[in-house]
Amino acid sequence: MTKIPVKVCAGTSCHLMGNQEIIEALENMPDQDLSRIEMGYTSCFGACEKGPCVLVGDKIIYKATPEKVLQVIKEELKSEK
Amino acid sequence: MAGISEITVIKRKVLKEVATLAWQGRIEEIDSLPRKLTNDGIKNYRCCEYKERAILTDRIKLAMGADLSDKARLSSLIQESESLNNQAQAQPMISIIEKACDHCPIEKIVVTNACRNCVAHNCLNACPRNAIEIVNNRAYINKELCVECGLCVKACRFGAILEIERPCTRACAVGAISPGENSTSKIDHEKCVECGACVVACPFGAISDRSEILQVIAFLKTGSFSTKALVAPSIAGQFGPMVNWPRLVSGLKKLGFSEVIPVALGADQVGKEESQELREKIKEGETLFNSCCPSFKNLIEKNFPSLATHLSTTKSPMLVTAEMVKKADPKAKTVFIGPCIAKKGEAKHAGVGLIDAVLTFEELAAILVAAEINLADCEPAVERITGGTPSASGVNFARSGGVMTAVTEEDGAAEIKKISASGIKDCMDLLKKVSKGIESYDFIEGMGCEGGCIGGPGTLVNTKVATRALRKTTENKGEDQFAS
Numbered sequence: 001m002t003k004i005p006v007k008v009c010a011g012t013s014c015h016l017m018g019n020q021e022i023i024e025a026l027e028n029m030p031d032q033d034l035s036r037i038e039m040g041y042t043s044c045f046g047a048c049e050k051g052p053c054v055l056v057g058d059k060i061i062y063k064a065t066p067e068k069v070l071q072v073i074k075e076e077l078k079s080e081k
Numbered sequence: 082m083a084g085i086s087e088i089t090v091i092k093r094k095v096l097k098e099v100a101t102l103a104w105q106g107r108i109e110e111i112d113s114l115p116r117k118l119t120n121d122g123i124k125n126y127r128c129c130e131y132k133e134r135a136i137l138t139d140r141i142k143l144a145m146g147a148d149l150s151d152k153a154r155l156s157s158l159i160q161e162s163e164s165l166n167n168q169a170q171a172q173p174m175i176s177i178i179e180k181a182c183d184h185c186p187i188e189k190i191v192v193t194n195a196c197r198n199c200v201a202h203n204c205l206n207a208c209p210r211n212a213i214e215i216v217n218n219r220a221y222i223n224k225e226l227c228v229e230c231g232l233c234v235k236a237c238r239f240g241a242i243l244e245i246e247r248p249c250t251r252a253c254a255v256g257a258i259s260p261g262e263n264s265t266s267k268i269d270h271e272k273c274v275e276c277g278a279c280v281v282a283c284p285f286g287a288i289s290d291r292s293e294i295l296q297v298i299a300f301l302k303t304g305s306f307s308t309k310a311l312v313a314p315s316i317a318g319q320f321g322p323m324v325n326w327p328r329l330v331s332g333l334k335k336l337g338f339s340e341v342i343p344v345a346l347g348a349d350q351v352g353k354e355e356s357q358e359l360r361e362k363i364k365e366g367e368t369l370f371n372s373c374c375p376s377f378k379n380l381i382e383k384n385f386p387s388l389a390t391h392l393s394t395t396k397s398p399m400l401v402t403a404e405m406v407k408k409a410d411p412k413a414k415t416v417f418i419g420p421c422i423a424k425k426g427e428a429k430h431a432g433v434g435l436i437d438a439v440l441t442f443e444e445l446a447a448i449l450v451a452a453e454i455n456l457a458d459c460e461p462a463v464e465r466i467t468g469g470t471p472s473a474s475g476v477n478f479a480r481s482g483g484v485m486t487a488v489t490e491e492d493g494a495a496e497i498k499k500i501s502a503s504g505i506k507d508c509m510d511l512l513k514k515v516s517k518g519i520e521s522y523d524f525i526e527g528m529g530c531e532g533g534c535i536g537g538p539g540t541l542v543n544t545k546v547a548t549r550a551l552r553k554t555t556e557n558k559g560e561d562q563f564a565s
Contacts, residue, residue: 018085043457
């Protein structure tokens with residue numbers, strides 16, 4: 001099974017706007033879901049004004065919150081099944 | 082830091098916008114900032130946009146370093162805020178934004194709808210003052226008799242009686258916050274230890290600290306002296322998973338700091354000096370308290386003055402490091418960067434002449450974003466730190482127990498009776514026992530924030546993440562080590 005790539009922007013702007021909460025929410029995902037994503041970081045998506053930014057698969061999420069990100073991941077995981 | 086709420090985001094947006102105007106030389110446009118912020122979406126929290134803007138104006142004032150009692154227009158406060166001799170300097174660092182204070186209920190014990198007027202009436206029986214009677218088929222508390230002991234709350238099997246307290250009052254272990262006139266909260270600065278727990282606790286963001294970002298930006302933009310960054314040991318992990326010490330150094334240099342010095346170097350010296358002091362105290366049969374945490378020091382000086390003789394006379398790591406820096410370059414401006422609000426007060430008292438400004442990690446991030454410097458993208462700096470690489474024990478000053486370990490294990494003396502407490506409440510409980518002679522120790526470490534500095538109000542990551550990063554810095558000799 002291919003893993004869904006999830007990249008969290010770890011740039012200073014997204015960090016200030018709260019990416020830490022998102023990283024934490026991802027790390028706390030249930031193991032069976034966590035094992036199906038490939039989590040990583042990137043230094044900038046070039047959309048600082050709309051941060052925090054997270055890339056899930058090929059979808060970029062602006063003004064991301066833990067809830068938004070987990071929802072998109074859930075949908076992606078469903079469509080993968 | 083207790084999670085990133087909307088209040089955190091609003092505070093950070095305000096800091097970022099103020100820093101951006103200053104960095105771009107457009108600070109005279111500051112009067113239009115409240116409107117810009119509401120247009121950008123900070124609205125709908127209050128009754129109307131006008132109230133929202135009035136509150137934002139106060140937040141901006143604090144971000145500029147001005148005092149809220151100054152009713153002048155924002156733009157007329159610029160010069161004072163940029164120079165170091167502004168009026169606000171003498172004012173306390175923590176203020177209540179009265180317009181934002183929600184006048185939370187003052188009544189402490191409240192009977193709710195869940196009261197069933199049961200037959201047992203445990204509440205009534207538990208009340209030592211006979212303050213409870215049954216009115217309209219429900220328990221009623223006579224406020225004139227109630228002493229708020231809370232026994233009825235515990236006695237009710239339905240949990241129908243609540244003990245509620247304003248979050249600020251509850252957070253303040255020294256009891257410095259109480260409802261003032263108009264029932265908005267007031268800080269008694271004679272008691273306040275500047276720990277910042279109330280700033281973190283208020284869900285309306287009605288308590289905040291003054292920032293010195295305008296002064297620091299003015300330093301960085303002035304070419305006639307060099308500005309040095311003194312970075313607290315709690316820095317590990319604060320700027321996210323991609324930022325290590327060499328990247329931080331590189332980013333701060335881009336911002337205009339001429340040198341970046343880890344305060345853990347000063348902590349190493351403090352550890353040595355304090356352990357020397359401890360040996361002498363033990364000979365005299367006395368107790369020694371650490372003096373590095375300004376909140377703990379304030380707590381003793383203001384609330385336990387009889388114990389003040391036990392405080393170590395060793396300067397804090399911030400001041401020791403500043404002394405090193407000023408000795409090498411007397412004209413240099415020193416900016417302490419840390420997780421702490423109380424350090425802002427320390428800089429204005431014990432630190433006069435040594436520390437020129439204090440930033441929290443949060444405020445530094447706001448300046449970096451304003452200057453469009455992304456630490457995650459910075460090429461790691463390669464130079465070594467003047468003064469050597471700090472030891473793991475110096476770095477561990479950042480967490481609860483770290484100072485105690487550094488001071489008491491310096492010469493491996495195992496029989497030293499020692500204890501550490503963190504968070505003002507735990508510190509108070511310990512000091513009460515010590516002052517009454519119930520417990521005695523050779524060395525007491527007190528930290529104003531839970532978990533130590535890494536739990537400070539100006540941090541960017543939570544204590545768990547910071548602890549993990551700190552451990553990596555002290556244990557792993559790899560890329561997170563100071564020397565690159």
